Amino acid sequence: MKIHKHEVIIVGAGGAGLMAALYASKKADTAVVSKLYPTRSHTGTAQGGVGAALGNMEEDHWEWHAFDTVKGSDYLADQDAVEVMCRDAITTIYELEHMGLPFDRTPNGKISQRRFGGHTNNTTHKAVMRACHAADRTGHMILQTLYQQCIKNKVNFFNEFQVVDLIYNNGVCSGVVAYEVATGEFHIFHGKAVMFATGGWGKVWSITSNAHTLTGDANAICLRRGIPQQDMEFFQFHPTGIYRMGILITEGVRGEGGILLNGKGERFMVKYAPTVKDLASRDVVSRAIYLEVRQGNGVDGQKYVMLDVTPPTVNKYFQEDDARNPDGSLRHLTEHDVEAKLEDIADFCKTYLGINPAKQPIPIQPTAHYAMGGISTDIDGRVLLDEQKTVIPGLYAAGECACVSVHGANRLGTNSLLDLVVFGKRAGEHIAQYVQNVPFPELPDNATDSIKALLENLKNSSGKETVAKIREEMQDTMMDNVGVFREKVGIEKAIAKIHELQKRYQAISFQDKGTQFNTNLLEAWELGCLLDLAEITAEAALVRTESRGGHSREDYKERDDKNWLKHSIAWKNERGVTLKYKPVTITKYQPKERVY
């Protein structure tokens, strides 16, 4: 077995991991371990933009951004963290620009910005242009730019190394165990500090915008090592995924004027969010679509509605709304705008649906999109062990796998890319400092024994169950029962089903017994992670008897601040899931009713 010794071990090479790597490697010997080539990370698929109150297009203030984020979170976000994010946003975006990020430009050469759901001018309550964008491939540009800078700075990469365990004994974290995909060998990465940045776990659900590889590995590893997860009941369903495929159609489409229409051709969002309408927060729009479908207003009686960004429709509603540009002129959209500003969206529509979105509406349905919960951290990315906020020395997390919490119960669009770069940077800086002052912790004996045994067991199992079947059943039950809407009986059904699947998982077998690129084995291991996360999501959802943000209980329709203005913290062991709670940090913004 190979042992690699580096002061800092970063697991994951998406936006959060790369940003941290850039900062950590300035001062400390840093290795990035990633199951994918860095540029394959899902950050690259982010489309619409990254939020920052630059005020390049019209008046804006970071305090407005902070308020919108808190309101969007349904008051569950920690306000100190939100303030850090929205304030640091401005300098961090400039910094990305200095690294070479090719943002779109305004006529006078500044970074161009567009409207996005939930981002408003706090005085007029109208949508504000805050999302900095590079066409509709902002995430791609962020990922590329950060990777380019890592090449420039000669960061150490271990690509296609899948981390399968954390070496964590008696409260000390001394590294990770990784499985080299190309050879099947185990490697120990021995470090003074470890940071997780492994992204989300949308693959728990059947319709998702997430990649095949988003399986919550670090979250499951933490749970197995006794490190809890925060706010797991909150998972965001993005309202506009391509029907049946889940591929995301960015909110930027509605930012440019796109309208949601039901089967009767009605613009239904006016009923649910009279002020901002189609640009309401994601949880609000996803619920509205479900309700329309339930009332029989889906298109052709099916489970979808239309997203219409054809200029005649858009311009009709611009006129009706009297929608104006900052200079006072009436807003107007042309086919050329659709093609230029939404190039990738047009490409997806053409490839997967055979339509041109400048001429035809897009069939959409809500798609499982983003994990608000995750590994609990403070604002420097340090992982917290419990509801008392005890810091685990040397363990960090950032990005979608982490929960700071800036997104609370519902994330605003453009705030995840921002979260990655702001908190990735803070964690990277903090780690670099931390490792200066501590020695390498000793590696325990037999650090790889338990994970080796687990993978060997999987490989040698001769049961009758298959990965694909169990995964599909999990995804269907979670979609039906722990999705946009939830209620007691359904959640209980899902929990029972997950328990059944976990049992059957013990009897899975597969054909590939080899050592090289055994993706059969890795898919099986990842399914184990997904099942753990599905279970904990459902358990946390069952106990929270209120509706807040992305967690919408049909049997408890109201938000209940008296009993539930608190974060959940969940542990899992052989006996099941344990839940505890900790208070939300409130600074300036007292909880209010949330209307859009």
Added chain:
Amino acid sequence: MEKSKATLKIKRFNPEKDNAPHWESYQIEVEPTDRILDGLNYVKWYQDGTLSFRRSCAHGICGSDAMRIDGRNRLACKILFKDLGEVITVEPIAGLPVIKDLIVDMEPFMEHYRAVLPYLINDDPPPPDERYQSPADRAKFDDTTKCILCACCTTSCPSFWAKEEYIGPAAIVQAHRFIFDSRDHGAAERLDILSDSDGVWRCRTIFNCTDACPRSIEVTRAISEVKREMLFRKM
């Protein structure tokens, strides 16, 4: 949606068992709008778990699943069954060492990419806000910012097949993205690297790369712009 029958004829190679690659056929039922990637997953999940390929995003953005499908380089997740015949051949992209089934060693490709200094070079102290750039200047390199490093272009290029040291279209596209960025100061250095005997002049303007690009980048055009810039600077 109605299912129909399709056959995936896949070039298989398991380094732990086989001396040479061989073809195997799989009969599957698919919907016309299924991606070839869905078909490969179907085979892997329900018929033969040993079949190996890379994949992640499943919608043409991450660049993991470049392969040769019916003789053309494509992303398996960006081509649908309805757009191909009933029997579809799938093999690894050409010109890079095959490791297992559809998985090739990407390192030689990434090495060429890194060789062109694919990052912004500008040592001037940055302003407190953004560096300004006009929309017209930004447009000059827009096309080449789309590259996802999937290798479809480079591994479709006869000049690359003939000589693996040839830097290849993808690396030139990446160089173009910086050479024409008004904020960058590294153009001379990059052009110097590309004027090497294994640089841009190996391009014979065959256009395979442009046809192969799943991001519709006008690769050949970008290469010509780089060549032109090189000549222009010499004068």
